[in-house]
Amino acid sequence: MNLKKYLVRALHRLQKGPGYTYKELLVWYCDNTNTHGPKRIIKEGPKKKFIWFFLTLLFASLVFWQWGILINTYLSYNVTSSLSIGFKTMKFPAVTICNANPFKYSEVKPLLKELDRLIEAALERILQPTPGNSSENVSTPLDLELWNQIPLVLIDEHDKDNPVILDIFETNQTAAGNETDMDNKTKKKYKLAVKLCSHQGSDNCTYRNFSSAAQAVTEWYILQSTSILSKVPLHERIRMGYQAEDMILACLYGAEPCNYKNFTQIYHPDHGNCYIFNWGMDEEALNSSNPGAEFGLKLILDISQQDYIPYLSSAAGARLMLHQQKSFPFLKDQGIYAMAGTETSIGVLVDELERMGYPYSDCTVNGSDVPVKNLYSQYNTSYSIQACLRSCFQNHMVQICGCGHYMFPLPEGENYCNNQDNPGWAYCYSSLRASIKQRQICIDSCKETCNDTQYKMTISMADWPSEASEDWIFHILSYERDMSTNVTLDRNGIIKLNIYFQEYNYRTISESAATTIVWLLSSLGGQFGFWMGGSVLCLIEFGEIIIDSLWITIINVISWCKGLKQRRARAELVEAHTNLGFQHEAVGAVPGAEALPPEPGTPPPNYDSLRVQPLDSLGPDSDTD
């Protein structure tokens, strides 16, 4: 009962509002509101009243429609980009230098000896298919175990529908069949293919065929050597690769001399030992504040082409890449070649893209929100999309094939694939590599980084050293390296590199939000103001009116309930007394109501104070008092 009392009292307190009926409330609102339209509705003659009513409605709906558009625009999180270009002191990029060939042939020869003999014999067979020759060449019996794990086969495509598969080291019968055909003009119909089986001797085999024998041989050799080298421990592999002091003959950064000790060694599975200048792992990254070749990095390298593994890499040169500090160099993707016997000048422009993260674009700041375990974090390098894709592939490989591929870092507790332990790995690997589904999964799960830095290079080349200077340059460089007067260098091994900033060394595209909350508010205000001259206060006014009308509803409901008992008795009184004043007004407000209300003589003054306690709500009020 108490609660009800309080409620009712509060109700009356609040209800000092402008009226007791909806119409009165509306009229009061129209008259006093700050928005422009409603005022006019009640001011003018009936026709204009109608027009203004229509206009106000129209404008209100326009405002709401445009607000919808504005809020939609805001929620789409558009960005605008600004471009800045010029020269500033910038961190010199990290420069990774590798030899195109991963290991010194003189060092790995014992490991690859069998393989080389096999491929040589196979090539003999393919290229010179005379029976006498082939038997003569095999002076020592070949170890066919390696061969049988992943054999090369010839596919005879004379009969398109039913190709004949010929093993190269199979019985002489088929080989003899070969020869007669090969002498014919149709010998181009033969194709070389790599036979891959899920298990040795099983029937579940695929033939990867190649249009070119050169391609087939290279691919086969890579598969075999990968298997052999994966068993070699890491420190041994590093030893077999090129050493910094052999490879980097001279170094000059700006005016300061540097040497091979300024380079950080890293073992790269594709290219063996790679050396990174200015990686920024242990020491501060170097800055460059001047454009031009004089202030860049100048290197002289020796790639000793004579010591290349013949079947592994057919292109000769240095592989180099410019990348950000503390990032892993993915040379296969972004690396460039430098040719032996030339001076290669590389002008660098840093092309940066700075993006805003979620919700503006779907990028990641440090890769922590990517659902792929980054295997390259063991190098202490930062996240990149290439690292993510490779990690994703390696994780799949470990899951499906049970071992990791030699080219990528290993997850903990796993081993690299080799032919002995995982006989079907090559089959598994090539089917995984060709699987589009697997690639799509990786593409979908990896995200690009928000700050994308690219080094745009302007590459130019010249012959180096010139014929006139050749002799003394080779002499000095050989002397410095080996402390002997024998010239150990030649044109096929020596490379000069100049890496420097261009006159404009940066181009930064940075994003900023096209629509901020301030923009949204001012646009909303602009719209409301433009059509109706309204502001936030007008909205509050409107809210107040709604609350008022709610109160009126509540009061009406309460009084209706209260009055149910007394209704019959008081009905006439209520009709006659309370509503008269409002009725008068109401009639006046109705457009075109010509007739005046029935003359009551002098009506009672319509004071506000009189209205506070209408008769029908007298009951509860008097109770409390």
Place this chain on the structure above:
Amino acid sequence: AATAPGKKITARLKRTLPVRGPQAPTLSELMRWYCLNTNTHGCRRIVVSRGRLRRLLWIVLTLSAVGLILWQCAELLMNYYSASVSVTVQFQKLPFPAVTICNINPYKYSAMKEYLSELDKETKKALETFYGFSEGKSKVRRSVDDWNSTGSDFFEQIPLLKVEDFSRTATELHSGQKRKIEGSVFHKDSSIVNSGDSNDIIGFQLCDANNSSECALYTFSSGVNAIQEWYKLHYMNIMAQIPLETKEKLSYSAEDLLLTCFFDGLSCDKRHFTRFHHPLHGNCYTFNSGESGTILSTSTGGSEYGLQVVLYIDEADYNPFLVTSTGAKIMVHDQNEYPFIEDIGTEIETAAATSIGMHFTQSRKLSKPYSDCTETGADIPVENLYNKSYSLQICLHSCFQKAMVDSCGCAQYAQPLPAGAEYCNYKKNPNWMYCYYRLHEKFVKEQLGCQQICKDACSFKEWALTTSIAQWPSVVSEDWMLRVLSWDKGQKLNKKLNKTDLANLMVFYKDLNERFISENPANTLVILLSNFGGQLGLWMSCSVVCVIEIVEVFFIDSLSIVLRRQWQRAKKWWSGRQRGAGSAGDPEGQGQGRGHDNPACMDEDLPTFTTALRLPLPQDSPLPRTPPPNYSTLRLESAFTEQLPDTLELG
């Protein structure tokens, strides 16, 4: 009976919604009423302020506010068509572009012998005459006399000349005669360096066949350029007469050019290449041209997953005068794009592996009215002669070809044929060379109007290439590589391939990030209106409602007041004329009723802080009975309930 309900309805409408004129009787009343009642802020202060200075100040302020609004809104309107740029990067599976590969030498020289022997002989002779060069006596048949057989008259028409610049005389190749040169001299090469110093300049003279005094002499600072240009001129004449099928046979086949092919880790062959005949480069082969309906895409970056081909460049079969460099030309382009390989191709060296890393950028401009670009080229009045989508280059070439056909009567050899035209050659169009050179000069100097007509395309795809070269094959792998490649080619084993006949090419995506640079409209109508609203609100707290008010008050109401005045004056004059001067009381009484104290203008919604200014109601209120006190609740009753008698007439 039919009109009765209609009339009834109009009568009813008139009764319920009577048309009334403005309530204020005079213009100044109207203005005062407007100022007091308007929603804009300045006007009220003008009326309410006391003192002349203050009022003047408010007038100035209000007017300057109006001026500012107009100025700012004009600025907003003028900047409406501006664009903002957004760059998005998407990491995704990318479509591989089409890669077109051509040998630099267009046709096998051995096969072309029968067509070019005359021309070659002539060229060699010129070399010997002017420079004393001979290719070793065994090779050249030094029979100057017997060469003069068939077809030589073409070469005689446009011979190479040795010009002595100062005397303006030229020595002719065959006759050895000196003759005076007429007409203008064009130094083809001498726009930068004045070649007048050198003693013997070589060039050729082109004359208008119809009017032999119209001649142009083209000279070159170097004989190398002169010989090549002259050779090309005659070469094009000869080639224009050979039908396309024959030319395709004369050029390289796919088997000739492509030794190995590898794409995305899988082997590919000549079926993946589409032949396309280029007038200057012979047979070119486009990888992934999309003609089979599918466009290959790549989902892994890196050199292993791109296109890897080994090309066979048969250096021994090169035309020594037409091309002087060895190698291949490649171009990376979109499938819908025509490869202008002669203009923007990349050259590939032999005995080397060329690695080309690509980075994909797509750009989109906004077309009209933001910028002057074209979406499809349909709005350009130049017929697209190429069977590919529009580009600026296509438009310029088509435009030139059209001008060529119009003015010379035949088409230039390097560009496609328009309908109904044929390529120029000596036999049919003896005049075409002169005409072509003249036209080309005009084209370069932008006098043909092509550069004005052609617009750039709104969207374009760009593959930024990073090219680097490595030695290939390496010293140690050279032996087996050449042997195996020879086997691939199906050659006899004793004839091994030479490494200078081979070129290795790798084209791959450096990364799968696609940059998409697009222009977006910086303004939309919604934002423009918002800005208008902001301006109006800032300076005057105005809105569209105010604008409507202004239109209503200043145009409709003022006009009707003026009209009403005139009408009343006319009526008065008329009635005065009719009744004479005696009875004029009636209109005067009316005028009194509408006087300055008309309650219509007073009984208004005044701002609460100026209630003190409210004037007392006039004593002789026309209300017939005691009015209720003017409490705020009553104000909703319009001030203009009283109907002025004359307004009925307007309705």
